[in-house]
Amino acid sequence: MTPVSILTLDGVAFALPDGRPLFTDLNECFDQRRTGLVGRNGVGKSLLAQILAGNLAPTAGHCRATGRVHCLAQQIAGPDTTVAQLAQVGEVLDALRRIEAGSCSQADFDTVGERWDMRERLQAQLARHGLEQLDADRPVATLSGGQAMRVALLGAFLSEADYLILDEPSNHLDGPARAQLLSLLKEWNKGLLVISHDRELLAHMQRIVELSPLGLASYGGNYSVYAQCKADESAQAERTLERLKLERQRQARELQQQRERLERRQARAGREARDSNQAKILLDRRQERSEATAGKLQRDHQAARQAMAQRVREAARRVEASNAIVLQAPAPARQAGSPLLTLQALRLPFGDPLQAPLDGCLYSGERVALIGANGSGKSTLLKVLAGLLAPHSGHVEVRVEVAYLDQHCSLLPATQSVLDYLRRRSASLDESSLRTRLAQLGLGAERVELPSGVLSGGERLKAALAGVLYGDTPVQLLLLDEPSNHLDLPALAALENMLCQYRGALLVASHDTMFLQQLGLDRAWRLER
Structure with a gap:
């Protein structure tokens, strides 16, 4: 059967407030096939999603929809949002309460429409997906990231929309929450567009559409087909x-x-x-x-x-703009036979007092994954190892130079240029050598002199890693906290390439199983809640 278009772009263009065109002359049809939208950071994927959803008008051209569209943005909830509001039924439930209290307002009746059973439908959906303990008025701030995403997705089911758009739905989700997301999407039998760099999620798509400065290009098949075509x-x-x-x-x-x-x-x-x-x-x-x-x-x-x-x-x-990433950092001296760090009966701050104490050693050159559900203490443990937090009790000994890189690249001051940052970290290298090494990481001459705060997430991560690895004191242990979050596919490939070339010890926390598989890890440490 020939797919029927639900969303159609006809010559769509969008310009930024300063007049610079973000994209021009986009022409594409989105049908019932599960479609992944990919592209470099900053190319305009999220803005295109808002245009497709009818929430943003294009600068030129038209977007036509033949049914109802339900869109979930990356920031799905504010600090005061309730479960009902996150499921996008809060206005209906509020109108029902006012009517039950005696309101005769036509606006309230128009809001409810035919949805007089919305309260029961919401509770039924929550129960169906293992969230029966949640009340409609419960603050979203008290939910885990996985619970919040599941509630937001339930809103799509309740909306009875013809097309669902999800913007980076798997960011910050742990393994069980990602499995729940995939399970929910399998139940969705209408049009679906997922904006994501999550290769595991993209593997479940039927088509990949790439947005680039050249426009939109469609690839029939899942991520593996797309990667081979590219x-x-x-x-x-x-x-x-x-x-x-x-x-x-x-x-x-x-x-x-x-x-x-x-x-x-x-x-x-x-x-x-x-x-x-x-x-x-x-x-x-x-x-x-x-x-x-x-x-x-x-x-x-x-x-x-x-x-x-x-x-x-x-x-x-x-030709692909970024050439193969070249990393020239010297291999740290190995200390055969002695561990780089030792944990003995370690209890983490802010942790569950009933959580088992941590014991273990990490040796020179080892590459270890730090895994566990959200809230199990992975980020806290990395901060303790980096000396940023004191343990609640027990003993931790780190015998080598350590560098800790968090999701926000806090090592890299937002107001300082990458070149100035590296000058401070690598006094033994002249400017020509610094520029050459940055260029080999895909950071061109015009980018390294800008304030790092205006760079993309991928550029900031590569710059922060360069500061760590090209510093005057070789780092023997690298601690990484969810480094693949928010990276586009080319930046993710560059990060994997860099980490595979790094010869020191590595302890990396991540929920991205495909990312971890690329790093040649020796073993895993699992934290239990």
Whole structure:
């Protein structure tokens, strides 16, 4: 059966408040297929979602919807939001209460419409998904991230929408909450668009659409199909670029040969003219024609060179902007036989007093995953190991230089440029070496001089890692807290590449199983609540 379009983009464009175009001339149809929307950070995916949902008007073009659209943004709840409001039925329940208290307001009756059983429907959905303990008026601030996302998704079911848009729904969710998210999405049998960099979630999509400065490109299939297509496109773009560079070299040789032939003809004609007895006026006309021919040839050659240069530039733009990440940080000296850190009967601050104490050792060069449900203490343990928090009780000994990198890259001052940050951290390297190493990490000359606060999450993470790994004192133990959150797919691949090249010890907390699988880990520490 041919898919029926629910959302249609027709020449859609959007410009930022300063007038800069974010995207232009987008044309695409979104049907019942489960679709993942991917693209680099800052390309405009979330804004496009708001346009598709009808919450934002495009600068140009049109977005048409043939049914009701329900959209969940990344920030799904404020501090005072209730369960009912998060499920987007708060106004209906409030109107019902007023009517039950005697209100005759037409606005209240219009709000309720035919949904007189909304209170019972909400409680039935909560019970169906294991959330029967939640009351409609309970503050969302008291829920876990997984519970909040499940409640928000229940609102989509209650809305009876024809199309559901989710913006980064798996961010901050632990393993069980991610499994619950996938289970809920499997029950959704209508149109679905998921904006995400979560490869596990994208693996359940039927189509991937990529937003880039070139527009929208559609790939039939899940993430694996998309990744293979992108690899094929990248290889083809590389081949095209190399072919055009060879053509440019051949063109330059041919143009040089044409110029030399013309110069030889002109020289021969000059000698013949001097040896002949022709009148001066005839000689002058011949000279003018020769100069005109030479001028035309020069203009033709210039146009040919410019056309070829343009073809090469266009081919280069289609090659992946970020080359392979190169990490030059020296391998830390290994201390064979002795542990880098030791935990003995360690109890974490703010933790459950009934939680079992932590014991363990981590040795030189080991790569360890720190896993556990939200609230189990992973971030707290990393802060204790980094010396930022004191343990509640027990003993922790760290015998080497440690660097702690949190989700917000707090090591990197927002008002300081990346270059200034590295100058301070790496006094032994001259500026040329610093710029070269930053360029090898995909941080170009124009970006490293900007305040780091205006950089993308991926750029900030690479810069913070560069400060850690290129510092004057080699770091022997790297502590990472959910480093893959908010990174787009290219930045995620770059991070994985960097961490695979790092030869020191690594302790990384993450709920992204595919990310952890790429790091060549030796074992895992699991924290239980």
